[in-house]
Amino acid sequence: MSRQTSSFSAEFNEINQEIVLSGRMRPRSVQEIASVINMVRRSLAESGSTAYVNVKRLTHMNMTAFRCLAEVLKSACEQKPQRMIVVVTSSVIAWSAPLFQTLASTQPNLSVEIYDSAFYPEQTFVEDESFIPILRTQTKMTWRHEREILPRHGLRDGLTIADICCGIGDFATLIKRQFNPTRLVALDHSKKSLEYARRVAAEFGLNSIEYTYGDASQMLLADNQFDFVTCRHSLQIWTYEQVAKLFSHFDMDVEMGPKSRRLLNDAGFDAIKVESFMVTNLDGDPQDFADVIEAWETVYAGQMAVRRGDTPDFIRRFRQGFKDHVLAALHPKGYAGWPIWAASGRKPY
């Protein structure tokens, strides 16, 4: 696969006062990026009290580009000492913050912000180690369905696979054992979960799974190298209205399932398939199902709702919904279900 040394985009969003640089910026000379540098210079000149230079998706850079950009930023800082310039980087790109920090250390009105250091407030909930057994139980309940469904969406033996938002890596290990991929990359934004995933994979002797740190919007994986990409339980599908509102508070959209067909269409995918399945209390031990629901109650009603500042009365009623679900799961004549959507599409060649 050929890669261009400089294939980047640069744009200025006037409303957000944000200059966004992304891609690979490795020019041979300053002249190659002159138009971009001029745009940055002009945008900074027009900006208000705070300007943002967003480099969180600038994956590659050489010192020719950095020095040129640094000169423009320094000059802009000196021209308007009262104006703040914030360089927004990503923790995924390990060199980015330290490099731009060298610049910030010389300019009092320039700072570096790592956008994803506090971008996923809900991440701490699922990183809690007490939650891991529940995640594993969830996978145990869903896998018996998934192993049947995935081949209908194109998964077969010997593919190169990426699992985006792999969490504790249990799904990746099951894929590895069941479908024997030639390469399997598993990505997540939780270093704690990745450490656990690596440990578990090593215990099972599955040393060939490549675990990598990243988020779904910032991956350091080259384009067009995977046959099959999975992303599960990260685009959650819930029908509970209150849960949807709660998740919305944390910038999460829990109604992705029904929207998936349109989203895949809009993204230009073809051969789109959408189906759903129901994990129920009758699939295995009903207590497993009840344990999962109780764990959800703890996270959503006990932690997230509290952090959102909901009233005790609301939280009591919110909890009751989960308790009713548990009651149905454990009742000898009860039926409780967890509907899950499965959607896939093929990226056009």
Next chain:
Amino acid sequence: MIMTGQHISAKPGALKNMAALALDVGLFISEFRLCDTIAEYLADLLAQSHEDPARCANFSSLLINEIIELAFRSAIPVGRIDFNLLRNEALVRASVAFSYDRNNRAAWSSFDRSADSSGQHPAHHLMMLAQAIGVSLDIEIDGDDRVTLIADFLPREAVR
């Protein structure tokens, strides 16, 4: 002469060959794009032993690319340029060796801390970059006007 950023002691004898690439310098400096291509290739190889290969490759390619770009700008079109990866348990070493114009011998040989601050040394910006991202960088110069730029990456600790 050895110039050191943040040196990690490693006995050279303990390092084992990982990969070697030799190119005709004339070919190398004919196409700037090769700097990026070779940097990515070496970084991908270097990162194979890291627990997070994708992220380690991205990190190390920044400095390796800068070393190669310095070679692109400094090498004379005679002989060959050598790219090497070596490793031991403590680190992975990337090195690039090439011949420079003997008219620049004074500049290449004049490095010291004060010269570094003046920014006149050919590797001044490279050293700054290495220090910024916390990677050890050495420069060795031999009597045949050949320079070797050496970066030592800690395979486990560099990208956390």
